[in-house]
Amino acid sequence: YSALKKAKAMSREEVVNEIKASGLVGRGGAAFPAGIKWEGALKAEADQKYVICNADESEPGTFKDRILLLDDPHRTIEGMCIAAYAIGATKGYIYIRGEYPYIVPALENAIQESKSAGYLENFDIEIRLGAGAYICGEETALFESIEGKRGFPRVKPPFPTTHGVFGKPTVINNVETLCNVPLIISMGSTEYRKIGTEKSPGPKLFCLSGDVVKPGLYEVAFGATLREVLDMAGGITNGKNLKSVLFGGAAGAFATSEHLDVKMTFEDLRAAGLPLGSGVVMVFAET
Numbered sequence: 595y596s597a598l599k600k601a602k603a604m605s606r607e608e609v610v611n612e613i614k615a616s617g618l619v620g621r622g623g624a625a626f627p628a629g630i631k632w633e634g635a636l637k638a639e640a641d642q643k644y645v646i647c648n649a650d651e652s653e654p655g656t657f658k659d660r661i662l663l664l665d666d667p668h669r670t671i672e673g674m675c676i677a678a679y680a681i682g683a684t685k686g687y688i689y690i691r692g693e694y695p696y697i698v699p700a701l702e703n704a705i706q707e708s709k710s711a712g713y714l715e716n717f718d719i720e721i722r723l724g725a726g727a728y729i730c731g732e733e734t735a736l737f738e739s740i741e742g743k744r745g746f747p748r749v750k751p752p753f754p755t756t757h758g759v760f761g762k763p764t765v766i767n768n769v770e771t772l773c774n775v776p777l778i779i780s781m782g783s784t785e786y787r788k789i790g791t792e793k794s795p796g797p798k799l800f801c802l803s804g805d806v807v808k809p810g811l812y813e814v815a816f817g818a819t820l821r822e823v824l825d826m827a828g829g830i831t832n833g834k835n836l837k838s839v840l841f842g843g844a845a846g847a848f849a850t851s852e853h854l855d856v857k858m859t860f861e862d863l864r865a866a867g868l869p870l871g872s873g874v875v876m877v878f879a880e881t
Contacts, residue, residue: 595668595713597776601676609680610636613775615783617795622648622731622768623842623872625860628775631765634755635681638763643683645674645717646740646759646766650691650724650731653843655874658799659769661811663690663697666773667704671719673772675708676779677765678717686719687759689736692726733766768872770799790816794859798870802827804877805834814858821854823875834879842871 601609614629635643647670651659663670674686690697701721708714727745729735734748737759758764774796778786787795794816800823803809807828814823820839830836839849847868849856856866863870 595672595675595708595711597779598672598675598679598713601679601779606636606680606682609676609779612783613680613778616774616778616786617783617793618771618774618778618786619794619860620768621770621774621798621872623653623869625870628767628771631755631767632677632680634753635683635758635763635765638756640763642685642760642762643681644759644762644764645677645681645683645686646733646736646764647674647686647688647769647772648731648733648736648766649694649697649769650689650736651694651769651872652691652728652731653845653872653874655801655803655840655843655876656872657801657803658811658873660694660697662769662773662799663694664700667701668708669773669776670769671704671708672713673767673775674719675713675717676775677767677772681763681765683765684716684718686717687722687740688719689722689724689730689740691731692724695723698723736766737764770873791857791859791861793861798858798873800858800873800875802875802877804840805831805879805881806877807831816859817857819855819857820849820875823858824854824877827877830877830879832879834881837878837880839878840876841874842869843874843876845869846871846874 610632618628619625724730730739730745732747735745739745754764790796800812
């Protein structure tokens with residue numbers, strides 16, 4: 595929690611400005627600038643503010659948030675604590691997809707450890723478990739679910755930064771987004787921007803599944819090519835030829851062998867007509 599200590603030595607505005615300067619955008623698929631969200635919630639006047647971690651990872655082929663929460667839950671909690679300090683929130687929720695109940699004990703244990711160590715003094719985190727509804731990954735549907743209603747998207751505006759969960763200013767970020775926050779605060783936005791590209795700064799997690807020798811979660815700097823990522827995973831199984839690669843899950847698009855040298859950045863993939871989405875790279879061989 596060294597990044598949290600560092601953040602608390604800064605003013606709220608300084609923390610928000612550091613996140614803005616880092617160029618961090620949402621890693622859940624929407625790619626909205628995190629610093630802009632935080633700034634809006636900081637400026638909003640209210641007696642209560644919330645920070646929500648969106649762990650409703652329902653996109654087929656995505657499993658990065660599950661691994662982050664199971665292997666290093668404290669990084670997500672630290673990211674939430676920094677966000678809470680930055681906007682002046684006292685309450686937080688971690689919303690976990692219904693198919694991930696086994697993450698809850700690990701998270702509850704981490705929250706208890708964090709509390710015992712004194713890191714959750716003015717910030718209370720509650721876990722909410724979804725019931726398998728894909729739509730609850732959409733932030734406003736997730737608010738409805740937390741409020742005990744049917745998960746159904748709200749009409750925007752108003753936006754969550756002023757009217758979020760329970761009608762209060764809310765910052766909602768994906769697990770991977772929140773895990774980048776301690777990294778940015780500890781190394782500083784200037785150093786962070788040296789990773790990746792100008793328009794897609796920082797590291798990115800890609801979920802490789804399907805016909806690759808070593809399926810799994812791969813962390814690369816934005817700008818690595820599809821070919822490089824597939825090579826890291828040992829290439830196509832049984833020496834077969836590549837047929838296609840699904841980017842972005844159910845709402846995504848298919849790449850073919852002609853896209854192998856496309857750089858894995860928001861701007862390069864967009865130019866190639868492919869979504870980066872939440873980092874799904876589902877590989878299909880010729881068979």
